[in-house]
Amino acid sequence: MSTAAYFIGLGAASAAALLGAVLPARRRLLAAAVLSAAACLAALVGAGDVLVSGHAFSVHTAQVLPLTGVDLSLDPLGALFVAATAVVGLAVSCYSVGYGVHATPSRIATATLPAFLATLLLVPAAASVATFMVAWELMALTSLLALLTDHRRRRETRDAAQWYAAMTHIGAAAILLGLVLLAAHAGGQSFAAIAAHRRQLSLPLTSVVFVLTLFGFASKAGAVPLHVWLPRAHPEAPSPVSALMSGAMVNLGVYGILRVGEDLLGGGEMWWWLVVAALGVVSAVFGALHAAASTDTKRLLAYSTVDNVGLVLIGVGAAGALAAGGQQALAGLVLLAALFHLVNHALFKGCLFLGAGALQHAAGTRDLDRLGGLARKMPATAIFFGAGALSISALPGLNGFASEWLLFEGLLQGFASRSAVTVAALLAGVATLAITGGLTATAFVKALGVGFLGQPRSEGAGAAREVGPSMLIGMGFLAGGCVVLGIVPGVVLPVIDRATTAGLVAGASRAIRPGLGLALASVHSEIDPGLLVGGLLVALVVAWGAVRLAPRSAELRSPRRAAAWGCGRDLQTARMEITATSFAEPLQRVFADVLRPDHDLEVTHTAESRYFPEAITFHQRVDDAVERVVYRPVMAAVAWWGHLARRVPNGSVHRYLAFGFATLVLVLVVLA
Amino acid sequence: MQLRHVDAGSCNGCEIEIAQAFAPVCDAGRFGARLVASPRHADGLLVTGVVTKNMAVPLQMTFEATPRPRVVVACGDCAVNGGLFAGAYGVAGSVHDVVPVDVEIPGCPPEPSEITEALRRLTGR
Numbered sequence: 150m151s152t153a154a155y156f157i158g159l160g161a162a163s164a165a166a167l168l169g170a171v172l173p174a175r176r177r178l179l180a181a182a183v184l185s186a187a188a189c190l191a192a193l194v195g196a197g198d199v200l201v202s203g204h205a206f207s208v209h210t211a212q213v214l215p216l217t218g219v220d221l222s223l224d225p226l227g228a229l230f231v232a233a234t235a236v237v238g239l240a241v242s243c244y245s246v247g248y249g250v251h252a253t254p255s256r257i258a259t260a261t262l263p264a265f266l267a268t269l270l271l272v273p274a275a276a277s278v279a280t281f282m283v284a285w286e287l288m289a290l291t292s293l294l295a296l297l298t299d300h301r302r303r304r305e306t307r308d309a310a311q312w313y314a315a316m317t318h319i320g321a322a323a324i325l326l327g328l329v330l331l332a333a334h335a336g337g338q339s340f341a342a343i344a345a346h347r348r349q350l351s352l353p354l355t356s357v358v359f360v361l362t363l364f365g366f367a368s369k370a371g372a373v374p375l376h377v378w379l380p381r382a383h384p385e386a387p388s389p390v391s392a393l394m395s396g397a398m399v400n401l402g403v404y405g406i407l408r409v410g411e412d413l414l415g416g417g418e419m420w421w422w423l424v425v426a427a428l429g430v431v432s433a434v435f436g437a438l439h440a441a442a443s444t445d446t447k448r449l450l451a452y453s454t455v456d457n458v459g460l461v462l463i464g465v466g467a468a469g470a471l472a473a474g475g476q477q478a479l480a481g482l483v484l485l486a487a488l489f490h491l492v493n494h495a496l497f498k499g500c501l502f503l504g505a506g507a508l509q510h511a512a513g514t515r516d517l518d519r520l521g522g523l524a525r526k527m528p529a530t531a532i533f534f535g536a537g538a539l540s541i542s543a544l545p546g547l548n549g550f551a552s553e554w555l556l557f558e559g560l561l562q563g564f565a566s567r568s569a570v571t572v573a574a575l576l577a578g579v580a581t582l583a584i585t586g587g588l589t590a591t592a593f594v595k596a597l598g599v600g601f602l603g604q605p606r607s608e609g610a611g612a613a614r615e616v617g618p619s620m621l622i623g624m625g626f627l628a629g630g631c632v633v634l635g636i637v638p639g640v641v642l643p644v645i646d647r648a649t650t651a652g653l654v655a656g657a658s659r660a661i662r663p664g665l666g667l668a669l670a671s672v673h674s675e676i677d678p679g680l681l682v683g684g685l686l687v688a689l690v691v692a693w694g695a696v697r698l699a700p701r702s703a704e705l706r707s708p709r710r711a712a713a714w715g716c717g718r719d720l721q722t723a724r725m726e727i728t729a730t731s732f733a734e735p736l737q738r739v740f741a742d743v744l745r746p747d748h749d750l751e752v753t754h755t756a757e758s759r760y761f762p763e764a765i766t767f768h769q770r771v772d773d774a775v776e777r778v779v780y781r782p783v784m785a786a787v788a789w790w791g792h793l794a795r796r797v798p799n800g801s802v803h804r805y806l807a808f809g810f811a812t813l814v815l816v817l818v819v820l821a
Numbered sequence: 822m823q824l825r826h827v828d829a830g831s832c833n834g835c836e837i838e839i840a841q842a843f844a845p846v847c848d849a850g851r852f853g854a855r856l857v858a859s860p861r862h863a864d865g866l867l868v869t870g871v872v873t874k875n876m877a878v879p880l881q882m883t884f885e886a887t888p889r890p891r892v893v894v895a896c897g898d899c900a901v902n903g904g905l906f907a908g909a910y911g912v913a914g915s916v917h918d919v920v921p922v923d924v925e926i927p928g929c930p931p932e933p934s935e936i937t938e939a940l941r942r943l944t945g946r
Contacts, residue, residue: 714861714886717879 151198152206155223158192158235159270161185165263170256177259178249185263186242192270193235199228200644207276207341220277220339226412227273229648230404233492234269236630237396237499241266244503244623245389247616248510254387258298262389265291269397273404277339278328285324289317292398295390296382309381316378320368324405327361330354331413340413347415355414359421362409363428370402372462373432374775376455380439383451384515388506391447395454396499400491403461410469419473419570426466426574430581433459435743435775437588442737442744442771444729446505446515446600449592450498453541456585457494461487463578464556467563467571474568478671479559482660485649486555489642493548493634497540500627504534507616507624508600513609517596517729522605527615529625531601536628538593540635543586546682547635551667557582558674588736595732604723636679639665730769737771746771822944823855824894825863825887829880829916830906831870834930835897839867841933842940849937853944860884865892865923865943868916871899871906877913884920892943895922896936898929905929 165184169177199205207222223231245262268288275281293314300306332338334354335346347355368375379399383391410421436455443449464487472480507530508523509515524531540547543554560582563575605611615621634641642661649660662668666677715721737746749768755761798805828836842849843856857863860883872880884893895916898904903915916922926939 709889711885712882714859717882717886719878719882 151195151202151204151223152208153195154191154198155195155206155231155270155274156208158188158190158195159267161188161191162263162267162270166260166267169259169263177256178254179246181259181263182242182246185266186239188263188266188270189235189238189242192231193239196223196228196231196235197644199223200225200232200647203647214279214283217277217279217338219283220280221271221274222276222340223274225648225650226407227404229488229492229645230273230400231270233400233495234266234273234393234397237393237495237627238266238269240499240503240623240626241389241392242623243626244392244506244620247618247620247623248387248389248506250617254298257294258387261291261295261298262393265295265390265393268292269393269401272401276341278332278343279338281340282321282325282328285321288398288401289314289321292390292394293317295393296386298387298390299385303385305381306385309378309385313378313382316368316375320365320375322365323361323368324365327358327365327409330361331358331409340408343413344415347413350414352418355417356421359410359414359417360424363406363421363425366402366405366409367428367462368402369405370399370458370462371432371455372402372428372458373435373455374779376432376436377773377776377780379455380443380448380451380773383454383502384445384447388447388502388509391451392499392502392506395450395502396495399454399458400495403458403465403487403491406462406465411472416469416472419470419568422466422469422473423570423574424466425469426463426578429459429462429464429466430577431459432456432462433581433585434588435459437585437592438736438740438743439771439773440592441588441595442733442740442746443592444517444733446508446517446520446596447502448515449517449596450501450505453501453589453592454494454498456589457490457498457541460553460556460582460585461491461494463487463581464490464559467560467575467578470571470574471563471566474566474571476563476566478660479563479566481646481649482562482669482671483556483559485642485646485660486552486559488645488649489555489638490549490552492641492645493540493552493631496627496630496634497537497547497549500533500537500624500631501541503620503624503627504530504537507620508534508613510616510620511613512607514607517599519607520600520605520610521603521607521723521726522601522610523613524601526613529621530616533621533624533628534601535597536631538597540631542590542593545635546632546678546685548631548638549635551635551638551678553582553586554676555667558669562669562672562674591733591736595729599727599729599732603726604721606723606726606728636682637665638667638678639663642667743774744771745774745777822853822865822892822940823857823863824865824867824940825858825860825883826856826867826869827876827880827883829868829870829876829900829919830873830912831897831899835869835900838930838933839869839896839936842936844933847933847937849940852937852941852946854937854940860886861888863887863891865894866920867894867896868900868920869896871903871909872913872916872919874911874913877919880916880919892923893920894924894926894939894943896926896939897931898927901925901927 161184165181169181172180203225205222205224209218209220211218213219268284268291271284272288275284293310296313297310331343334350335343371379383395433456436452436459440449440452440456443452464483468480468484511527512520540549543549560575560578564572566572646661659670662670665679668675737744747770751766753763755763895901899906900916906912924939926936928935
């Protein structure tokens with residue numbers, strides 16, 4: 150059943166892409182959306198069946214790819230990623246109907262979204278090097294096309310697409326190199342054959358393979374310093390695409406690290422995983438800091454993705470290190486926490502990106518400094534965005550809390566480890582979790598407070614209207630998922646546990662006791678968010694009842710409405726409100742060494758006297774320090790090399806003939 | 822008793838005396854009187870000076886922003902009846918022309934001990 154459902158899903162997504170390309174403008178949007186929603190449902194059923202039963206399926210066809218054929222196999226680890234993609238995809242398909250309703254997207258734009266979805270569903274099922282690389286490249290290409298949807302209207306889109314294309318292909322080249330190396334030495338290119346022969350591989354070889362693939366997968370996952378495409382591509386892509394990129398595609402980077410490191414190479418050395426954890430620590434802190442300093446809604450969310458991927462990588466790295474150190478039970482717990490956080494991140498980041506798209510749709514801008522007052526105009530969007538923001542800030546009763554609690558517990562339990570290096574790494578992980586928790590809360594207080602409360606700061610925000618039902622259903626679906634997983638996390642944890650045991654080769658035992666809450670199996674530690682929320686609700690009801698029923702004076706019984714206190718000023722304008730920039734300013738000042746903000750203050754004086762300024766302009770930019778320090782010099786060097794190389798072919802036929810002759814001589818010399 | 826001080830157009834004489842009333846010699850604070858930063862936190866207003874035209878609306882808004890029940894203390898001759906500036910250019914009137922006054926403290930300026938005494942009548946200590 151799982152096989153059939155999964156392939157129906159793939160087929161439906163491909164059919165959606167085809168219909169999106171051929172149907173007339175009026176029908177194609179709806180047809181593509183309905184078919185891709187059906188595809189997601191079918192894939193969810195297929196993946197769910199694999200997860201619940203624990204039985205993988207595998208299929209081989211020789212017809213599709215020449216020479217190698219196609220190997221597809223869905224084990225619980227892959228099924229978890231398919232399921233997460235399918236849930237986000239379902240919401241995105243629904244949302245895309247309303248999103249495209251005003252300006253019907255072009256044929257290519259309508260077709261690329263389901264095609265992107267299909268490749269996202271395909272990658273975790275690939276079971277051989279050739280199949281994997283083909284699926285991976287298809288995913289890169291379809292996501293690049295999807296990113297380019299708005300390239301006619303905005304120049305920045307092309308710039309973002311160039312960055313994305315370069316980063317993703319450098320990464321793919323590294324993965325290809327690593328996997329080909331692996332396949333050549335393991336005597337077969339199917340993943341099963343590689344896993345069976347891994348004991349015969351030498352350690353230097355596996356280390357090289359791991360580092361190469363880690364580079365590639367980290368660039369897809371958006372780990373610092375390979376994250377530079379994320380804050381460019383996510384804001385420029387249409388919101389359904391950025392939701393899929395952030396909610397599903399970056400996950401596959403983590404999937405690749407787990408698949409190669411744990412499944413194919415069998416865990417390997419401890420230092421591999423310490424490198425992964427170190428990447429996670431740097432990404433989490435850097436991403437959270439930039440998220441707190443950003444004023445563009447989607448850029449903020451993109452950096453927050455870097456932050457959350459960092460948290461997941463900390464978990465994956467810690468799990469790998471613990472497993473390599475022989476603590477399998479604990480490694481299982483930490484990996485469970487990391488994968489649970491990954492699923493939760495897919496839910497709340499998908500919801501937030503869709504919400505950001507609704508804001509842009511309604512107010513015409515992504516700039517927080519020009520939004521404001523939207524809670525009254527778009528109440529449902531505000532509630533859904535708020536649910537996502539509270540989840541990502543890890544407030545109890547929402548899913549972010551559940552997974553971060555598990556991650557904290559897992560990392561803290563590891564302090565009993567005998568290896569000093571592991572303890573140091575875990576300590577760094579715990580400290581990172583703590584600091585990013587605070588920074589993330591700051592970032593989302595800013596997004597929610599400045600974006601939705603107060604008075605509108607621009608005409609667009611003032612004229613905003615609530616978005617249509619399909620967009621609300623899309624957002625509400627994911628927000629509902631955040632709430633459900635937050636209150637009863639126990640319903641999905643056993644399923645994720647199965648994926649964890651598949652991910653860790655050495656077979657961790659159950660990390661979680663069955664039940665609706667969170668109860669660790671190995672040590673006595675548990676928390677039940679459902680009880681917590683229930684108790685809170687009861688307390689609220691009691692307090693409300695007490696206030697209603699208490700005897701009160703006549704004055705209190707008839708409440709008086711008064712204007713907001715504005716220090717006695719006659720006129721209150723939106724210019725007096727705190728902006729996203731000013732909210733982030735103190736933090737930016739404290740972390741000026743990392744964020745390196747650029748200030749530019751220009752004062753022009755009146756002609757008569759320098760004491761009277763005529764105009765003052767202030768510009769501020771917070772550029773990515775990594776981009777400035779690492780990428781710009783490399784790009785400048787490449788450009789310089791290109792200019793130098795351009796002098797060689799100067800158009801002279803004599804010179805070209807000389808080149809040909811010299812090459813011939815060289816070849817003869819080498820061969821002789 | 823928490824009071825929000827509003828300078829409605831004072832010459833700052835009363836302000837100096839109010840500061841002295843809360844300084845160690847008289848120390849109105851030990852009788853339960855306090856100056857606070859927002860009318861939202863206040864039980865009443867402590868208004869000094871004649872009410873100028875520019876300050877009439879802000880005074881009214883501050884009064885509206887104070888939760889009920891609230892008291893208004895007019896401190897100094899100008900606040901009580903216009904004093905030296907009664908009928909002058911740019912003057913809207915004394916405090917009771919703008920908001921209802923509950924306690925008056927005469928004097929130009931009233932001494933710290935007089936201010937403290939009036940506040941003690943409000944706090945009841």
